Amino acid sequence: MPAFPRTATSARPSWRAWSFLQGFQSGDEVAHGLSFAAAASVILITAFLALELYRNSVLTREKFGWAFLFTKVWDPVAGQFGALPFIYGTVVSSAVALSIAIPLGVGAAIFLAELAPARLSAVLTFLIELLAAVPSVIFGLLGIFILVPVLRAAEPILRGVLGWAPLFQGPFYGVSLLSGGVVLAIMIVPFIISISREVILTVPGDQREAALALGATRWETTWKVVVPNARKGITGSVFLALARSLGETMAVTMVIGNDPKINASLFAPGYSIAAVIANEFTEATGDLYPSALIELGLVLFGLTIIINGMARLLVESTMSKGSA
């Protein structure tokens, strides 16, 4: 290899050209360029996705403006499009899902991280993480044929216990906001468990020992010391689960009832943003109808970006604090 003096003068053009060529020969420039192109295309694809959603929903955005989000008439025949029933259905079914999945998930995470022997914990965590790999359409299948009949059988009990609340009024046909929420709960619980468990495991051992040494019971140690320490990460896992449940399509479509009405009762059928896109997109004729559905897609996109972003911030801040 020719020995070039590595001095300040080495920055002169001929050296630069030579060094570029040398890099080219060894493939460094090619590898750098090629992998950079791939990385750039990931960013371009994401930007283009947002742009396409925005561009293709221009008709309804201009016609209805912000009112699109706050009106509740969805009548494709009359050309009236209001997204409120779908936003309502999405939010309520996710809220039901969270109210079931948070206690269940955090409880299981505590058990797996604090109580279970390592072997047992590993096996159970493995099983629960497999649950996250089950395709959504299979949850829908089980939802239709098992969950809905089970809920119908359980209806008198639910009515007996909670019938005084406005949430549990009116006739119950099985497919409902409640069924959608329960299916979602089962689908998001593995996320809450696996992330919360990891976060709880990062809480330093001396925190527990200190509490135990002061005479706290095992539960008091966990609930008053360990969980508050892991609070941020657990909240993050909840946000991640929420983002997933907002965008979840197939399982919800199959059990939520697909009725664009706003009903206070969880027993009533509802409709979610993702479900209406799934059901109506291929039949959407004309110009306005597809544009309305794509605008719903844009709303969903915006919602999940915001919630995912918050989740990442929370999870990453605890994870890095824990490892520091």
Add this chain to the structure above:
Amino acid sequence: MKSFHNTRRKVVNVVMLSLTGVCTLIAAGTLVFILSYLFIHGVRSLNWEFLTKLPTPVGETGGGMANAIIGSAKLLFLAMVVGIPIGFLGGVYLAEFAGTTTSFVLRYTTDLLNGVPSIVIGIFAYTLIVLPQHHFSTFAGGVALGIMMIPIAVRSSAEFLRAVPGSLREGAMALGASKTKALLTVVIPAAKNGIMTGILLNLARVAGETAPLLFTSFSNRYWSPGWDQPTAALPVMIFTYAVAPYDDWHQQAWSAGFVLLALVLAVNITARLILSKRGPVAH
């Protein structure tokens, strides 16, 4: 009074700790229940005909989903062609070349893309391919699944490349290898198994995706030759058959569900067993 207080604390301790155990049992039990139920119901009507025949017209019993199985395989092949090169090379860039800022931007974008609901990816592929072409196609469905693979392919490739010890890299470079040569001959081979398993897990994940296919590859009751026609796919068939009002269609939906879940879980279990011996698990 004091002893009462302490008894109460002990009772709360036992009750709450048992409750956390119950939570775990419910979560893990759900999976066991899903598996056994699908197995029992799926195997019952799973036969040779299901795997080799086309769907029959409504009202006629028998028939199968051979076209959907082949359709899914073709969609996954396309998804790999689209998703793996971009994902893997993007991962190489993230692990080997990116500076602090580019690394942050890239990680942020992959997280963002990964969080986009699958139905929205479907809309994207629709406006990108179906709309200009004026027809549904295997190609459009494959691209939709491919886009879904990209963010996880980037992150898992990068994670496994980073897990390769620096000393290996330095050793290669000390012997005079260029950065690229070190990558190609030392680093990537060392990370190969992890990267391949990551890709398998990624494939298993998109294999079950239904929403992005609904208005890209659509559906088809017949064979779909080539790449330019609508095609049936297993997850879409499960959806269509499950919401239809015919009993024998429900039976077929169970069988299809069983086949799909068996494939997805088999890949997941093998991949996780391999990874657990090797350290980092990519999410």
